[in-house]
Amino acid sequence: MSDKVDILLLGAGGREHALLSKLAASPRAGRLYVAPGNGGMYALAERADVDQDSPEAVAAFAQDHGIGLVVIGPEAPLVEGVADAVRAAGIPCFGPGAQAAQMEGSKQFAKEVMARAGVPTAAYRAFTEEEPCAAYVREVGGPVVVKADGLAAGKGVIVAQTTEEALEGVHECFSGHFGAAGSTVVVEEMLEGPECSLLALTDGKTVVPLATAQDHKRALDGDKGPNTGGMGVYSPVPLVTPDEYAAMVDIENRVVAELAAEGIRYTGCLYGGFMLTKDGPKVLEFNARFGDPETQVVLPRMHADLIDAFLACDAGTLDQVAIDWEDDWAVCVVLTSAGYPGSYEKGKAITGIERAEELPGVTVYHAGTAVDKDGRLVTNGGRVLNVTAVAPTFEAARAQAYAACELIDFEGKTFRHDIGHRAVEPRA
Ligand code: AMP
Numbered sequence: 461m462s463d464k465v466d467i468l469l470l471g472a473g474g475r476e477h478a479l480l481s482k483l484a485a486s487p488r489a490g491r492l493y494v495a496p497g498n499g500g501m502y503a504l505a506e507r508a509d510v511d512q513d514s515p516e517a518v519a520a521f522a523q524d525h526g527i528g529l530v531v532i533g534p535e536a537p538l539v540e541g542v543a544d545a546v547r548a549a550g551i552p553c554f555g556p557g558a559q560a561a562q563m564e565g566s567k568q569f570a571k572e573v574m575a576r577a578g579v580p581t582a583a584y585r586a587f588t589e590e591e592p593c594a595a596y597v598r599e600v601g602g603p604v605v606v607k608a609d610g611l612a613a614g615k616g617v618i619v620a621q622t623t624e625e626a627l628e629g630v631h632e633c634f635s636g637h638f639g640a641a642g643s644t645v646v647v648e649e650m651l652e653g654p655e656c657s658l659l660a661l662t663d664g665k666t667v668v669p670l671a672t673a674q675d676h677k678r679a680l681d682g683d684k685g686p687n688t689g690g691m692g693v694y695s696p697v698p699l700v701t702p703d704e705y706a707a708m709v710d711i712e713n714r715v716v717a718e719l720a721a722e723g724i725r726y727t728g729c730l731y732g733g734f735m736l737t738k739d740g741p742k743v744l745e746f747n748a749r750f751g752d753p754e755t756q757v758v759l760p761r762m763h764a765d766l767i768d769a770f771l772a773c774d775a776g777t778l779d780q781v782a783i784d785w786e787d788d789w790a791v792c793v794v795l796t797s798a799g800y801p802g803s804y805e806k807g808k809a810i811t812g813i814e815r816a817e818e819l820p821g822v823t824v825y826h827a828g829t830a831v832d833k834d835g836r837l838v839t840n841g842g843r844v845l846n847v848t849a850v851a852p853t854f855e856a857a858r859a860q861a862y863a864a865c866e867l868i869d870f871e872g873k874t875f876r877h878d879i880g881h882r883a884v885e886p887r888a
């Protein structure tokens with residue numbers, strides 16, 4: 461097929477910048493729109509004035525503008541049912557409908573599907589009231605994991621080493637610290653081992669695993685500090701054995717098949733977050749979308765026409781799409797605003813991106829950036845830029861990514877210095 465496709469992409473993060481870059485590189489790319497987008501995306505796409513979380517508004521915009529594909533980046537519009545509204549308007553959409561998106565939107569829903577599909581995951585109990593929850597935590601004792609059910613931007617998880625810490629977490633969740641996401645609280649068995657993300661494309665029948673990636677969730681070097689939305693990532697993950705890889709792929713197939721058997725068609729990206737335990741990979745969580753920042757290292761290594769692949773996910777023809785992989789390695793370092801994931805300042809001028817991108821293999825994806833009224837590129841979020849390098853070895857990719865980080869400047873620039881340490885350390 462060579463017809464041009466006009467596309468509306470929803471989202472504003474580094475993940476969406478990476479998706480947009482890959483979509484724009486397709487020979488089939490027609491007019492590209494983003495809502496809301498960020499400071500790096502408007503060079504590639506027009507800004508659409510539409511509320512990304514409103515199913516009616518997105519469907520109406522897509523109809524009015526002759527859009528041939530709506531791509532949904534973040535979880536909130538998926539859970540709101542934007543994909544359902546777009547499909548109801550007869551327009552292809554990349555991303556699951558609201559019901560299937562509960563795999564991310566509700567940990568309890570996901571756990572129940574996993575149980576029915578026979579997928580290994582941490583034992584858990586869900587609570588809607590603080591007292592029984594606290595009593596259960598006292599009974600099982602630490603170490604234990606406490607999670608706010610629902611969407612909390614990757615931050616509603618307390619990995620508690622002690623019972624005390626866990627009880628504080630329970631109280632935090634029930635006292636509204638994570639907003640509505642905390643009204644149900646899940647207490648989970650703590651799993652141990654290295655983590656691995658495996659993104660997969662699916663049309664509801666065929667599941668095509670993409671490359672492995674490893675995120676770094678903690679804010680500080682040495683995996684210290686609070687959980688964040690992700691501080692850096694690399695791909696592939698060399699410590700994953702062929703058996704572990706096969707087990708992760710099997711788990712994703714089983715989940716998609718189980719949902720299908722229950723009458724729920726899951727299409728789009730299924731993101732499995734796994735702990736590689738000594739008893740094999742176990743699921744930490746599923747997300748109903750591409751990972752951020754995993755996408756920023758997976759897509760640059762992927763040889764495929766992303767427009768064809770996304771349309772095939774919607775149409776149910778993913779078995780006909782060819783996807784190949786580059787042997788190269790990719791490393792991405794996230795530059796954050798000082799203070800993240802707590803409070804931080806915005807509006808700081810950013811310089812040096814062009815120089816950084818002159819380094820071979822380096823691409824800088826924008827996340828929390830904006831263009832101010834004077835036309836300057838400024839910081840506009842906690843995770844500001846995703847500095848990604850692709851090279852023939854892990855060491856070269858990492859060195860290049862860090863060299864690029866040094867060339868970029870903004871007040872409060874902060875980053876982890878040990879992204880990818882597990883790629884070179886012996887497995888614990
Ligand atoms: P989640 O948003 O559920 O993926 O949790 C965020 C992070 O918390 C994960 O990437 C893990 O590092 C950690 N975590 C979540 N659940 C568990 C668990 N059951 N055992 C150990 N660590 C966990």
Ligand code: GLY
Binds near residue numbers: 751753754
């Ligand atoms: N990398 C974590 C996430 O996308 O949820």
